[in-house]
Every structure is written in structure tokens, then in C-alpha cells.
Amino acid sequence: MKRGGVIWSWFWMILGILYFFLPLLATFIFSLKAVKDVYSFKAYANVFSDPAFQLRFPASILWSVLTIIAAILIFVPTAYWVRLKVPKIRPVVELITLLPFVVPAIVYVFGLVRTYSQPPLLIVNSPGLLVAGYTVLSMPYMYRAIDTGLRAIDVQTLTEAAQSLGAGWGTIMFRVIFPNVRVSILSGAFLSFAIVMGEYTLAQYLAKPAFAPYIALLIQNKAYEPAAATIISFALIWACMGIIQVIGGEEQGGQIAGGH
Amino acid sequence: MSQVEKRDAPKARPVSQMSLAWLGVLPFFVFAFLFLLYPSSTIVVRTFQDAETGNFTIKNLLKLLSDPYVLGAYWLSIKISIVTALGGAIFGFLLAYAAIRGGLPRFMRSSLMTFSGVASNFAGVPLAFAFIALLSPTGMLTNWLKAVGFNIYDYGFTLFKFWGLSLVYMYFQFPLMVLIITPAIDGLRREWVEASENLGATTFQYWRYVAFPILLPSLMGCTILLFGNAFGAFATAQALTGGSAMNLATIVIGSQLRGDVLGDPGLGYAVAFGMVIVMTVVMVGYSVLQRRAERWLK
Secondary structure (H helix, E strand, O other), rough: HHHHHHHHHHHHHHHHHHHHHHHHHHHHHHHHOOOOOOOOOHHHHHHHHOOOHHHHHHHHHHHHHHHHHHHHHHHHHHHHHHHOOOHHHHHHHHHHHHHHOOOHHHHHHHHHHHHHHOOOOOOOOOOOHHHHHHHHHHHHHHHHHHHHHOOOOOHHHHHHHHHHOOOOOOHHHHHHHHHOHHHHHHHHHHHHHHHHHHHHHHHHHHHOHHHHHHHHHHHHHHOOOHHHHHHHHHHHHHHHHHHHHHOOOOOOOOOOOOOO | OOOOOOOOOOOOOHHHHHHHHHHOHHHHHHHHHHHHHHHHHHHHHHEEEEEOOOOOOHHHHHHHHHOHHHHHHHHHHHHHHHHHHHHHHHHHHHHHHHHOOOOOHHHHHHHHHHHHHHHHHHHOOOHHHEEEEEEHOOHHHHHHHHOOOHHHHHHHOOOOOOOHHHHHHHHHHHHHHHHHHHHHHHHHHHHHHHHHHOOHHHHOHHHHHHHHHHHHHHHHHHHHHHHHHOOOOOOOHHHHHOOOOOHHHHHHHHHHHOOOOOOOHHHHHHHHHHEEEEEEEHHHHHHHHHHHOOOOOO
């Protein structure tokens, strides 16, 4: 690369940095202006003391945690079992785990609502359906993260070693496999956490309390509070990504974007 | 010869072993069926079903292809997806190339990757608000530009229409490009630059005859994926425009779900079905091109 090239590199980089930070800066400054003529954290205080926030923010945390638990319980044993016993079925499982990319969230929730709001299968109001939906949305990230983790360990040998020491399937799963793919599970889990915390579409159309629909409501009714909520939301994503980097490094997880 | 009866070796429980092995993946398939395959198949089935009689019909699809409102929504979705996919791909590629091969300090690369991971996930409602704070008629940048005598709203710009929404989409498009094009840029070997320089090639010739042809499948694949990324986006547009100013295909499905705005349930399914078809084409195109691209990545 010649000298001119470096200047261009800086040019694009600075443009990228501006694109990245300007909207956040604008939001942050705006969030401090709730009290006239002074900068204050009043908007944040308002958000934190809002009963609607106190209901919906913890609700989103609950959905995230339940989603992560469900995802771990379903995907780790499946990915393990596919590698160990039924490798033939692997392409089918992989295809299914990628399907959520083909069905946009709004189309997916459309299908869910229309399928499960008729008498024989009237579960549209169940919180379980929302968690199941989020588990589906997290599947491409979670399953691939776990599968990548399993690739790095010798599943066959570990299993045989454990079996020859008299371990049952439960022991193998929880004391051999889980600890060995802990890093992958964690990076998948934090990515899922970030996605569910910011997810709007499913929560909105399944009519469940959640953080993103709450922000949408704030945008319509308030001026400074949505700015504060946006900053909170951004801080959450940043924290999740930071944790993923620290525990796994940038190659782990192969993350792609969540629901837009 | 005849007394040698050909028989398989005695099977020590292999049959039951096999069925047991299948049982292990059963929970996954039950889960996938109940919450992914079955609800998705509902959309497909009802697209080809008469809403009243339940008989097979292709009338819903025919209506989809002749309804100006729905076609307009698709067209708008496609336009914004093309614009932001091309914009995001070009800008994302330039950024990634600058950080990886542009002679910048090494920490720029890892910072860019972190930022991209964050930004590509910072989407939907909060993203919409961040741009409202920046570029709405009273936004920060709007005010700054006004202060130097340049009111963008006098020049036809509005955040809540096509170009405004495109600008917002770009916020998650170019970081995604950075993330997915990075392996391809890493795959460009330095020896190739040296080899072409030794043969007397100019920088332009190196790009024209070496780097660009190698990168082309990756670039096309990633651009297609970005197209799909924008095409399926809903929350961002809904939060930014309140679902009225921009009638995207996803917005139409959202309104149809709240109440039968199309006045035709069958047509609603067809709109959703059409989106799945477009996304399938996108994903297949992406994976085909990705496979071609991998030939050069060792």
C-alpha cells in the first residue's frame, strides 16, 4: 500500500466512526436535556421509576433467560447426539437451524398467530409461545455456536472415556459435554440475550410485556425518556458483545445480526 | 458352494440401537416442527387455500400479482433493499479493506470488528430513535447544519421517507458487510500483490485482473445477504415511520396481522408467502456464491 492508500484508509475509517457514533452522541446528549437549560440524568430517573418500565424491562430479562435455558437444553444434546450417533441427519438439522433466516420475524409471528389462535391449538396467549418463538429466533446463532464448540473437542473419545468410568447419559451431558463447550454456550447465550432484549416484533404481536415495545411506546408519547431508554438498550448490547469478546475472541460464534 | 449360506453377521442390538439413536434427536424435531415448520407451513397451505371453501386455489397468488397496493409495497421493499445492500456492501467493503489491508494500526481491525458486532445488532426501535435524535427536523445534526446555513429539510430530505429510512438501514447494513466480507479479504494473499508488481502490473491492473475477480463471488454473495437483511426488516421501519409513511411488504404484513387491512385473509397469506420465497432465493443465492468464493480461501 502506498501513502495515498493510507490516507484513503483513514478517510473511510473516520467516516465509519462518525456514522457509528453520531446517532449515539445525539441520543445521549438529548437524553440529558430533560431539565431545561441544564444537563441532568432526569430522563433516566424518569424511566427507571416508570412502573411500565419496572414491569417490562424485567419481563424482557425473564424472556431472555428462559430462552437461553430452553435453547441450551434443546440444542446442546441435539448437536452432541448428531455428532456422536446420527451424523447422517446432520444436513437436515443444519438446514432447519438456518430456516429462521428465511422467515423474517414479522412473517414468522404472522404464522405463529394464525396457527395457534384457533380452538384446537389455542396457545397464542401463553408466555410459553413467546419463549418458544425466541428460542427459534436464537437457533441459528445458538446452534452454530454450540456445534462449532463441539467440533473442537473429541466427542467420541470423551463419551467412551466417561462411559468406561461408569457414567450415565446425564453425567456425560452435564459433567463432560457442557463444561467442554461452556465458552461456545456462553457466547451463544449472550448473543441471544442481546437479541431478545432488543426484540420488538414477536413481543408486540404476541402482546407480551417487553423492553423494545416499551421504547416504541415512549417514542410516541415522550421526548427525552426514549433517548434514555435507547442508551440503556445500547449499553446492554455493548456489554453483551464485550463479554463475548472477552470469553471467546472475535472468531467465536460467527455472529450475524439479530432482528431488525 | 451351495452349502455356504450367506448370512449377515449376527446383529448385536444394532436395530434397536439405531431407533434409540433417532430418539435422541426427537425433542429437537418435535420442537422445530411445532414452533417453526408447522407455523410456516400454515402460511404456505393457506396461500393455496380458498379462505371460504378451503379448496385448493391459486387465486390468492394471482391477486398478489395484480393488487397495485401489495405490488407497490413489494417494490418499495425491493428498492430500499437494493439501495441499502449496494450502499452497505460498498461502504462495508471499503471499511473492512481499510482496516485489514489499508496500513492502519493493528488495533483498528479489532475495534472495527467489535463495533460492527455491536452495530449490526443495534437495530429496531432504539436504532430508529437514535436517528430521530440525529436527523429529525429538530435533530442534532439537522441543527448543526442549520447553524451553518444549510437546512437539509429545505432540500427535500426527510428522515421519514425513502432516503431517510435508507440511511437508517445502512447503520446495520455496513457493519454486517464488514463482518461477513472479512474472511474474503483475509484470503487475498500478499504474494499476489507482489507477483503482479513483479510482472509490472499497475495497482489498477492488480485490482482489475487479480483481486476483483477473486473477490467477486464473495462480494455478490454478501450483497445478496444484505439485500435479504433489509428485505425482512420490520421493527426499524415501524418505529421510525409509525407504519404509515413507508408501506413496505413487512409493514403490510404487520397491519394485516392487527386487522384485515387488505380485506382479504387469503391475500395476507400470499404476501407473507411471497416474502418467504424471496428470502429463500436470497439464501440459496448466498450459499451458492459463498461456496464458489471458498475455493480461494484454502
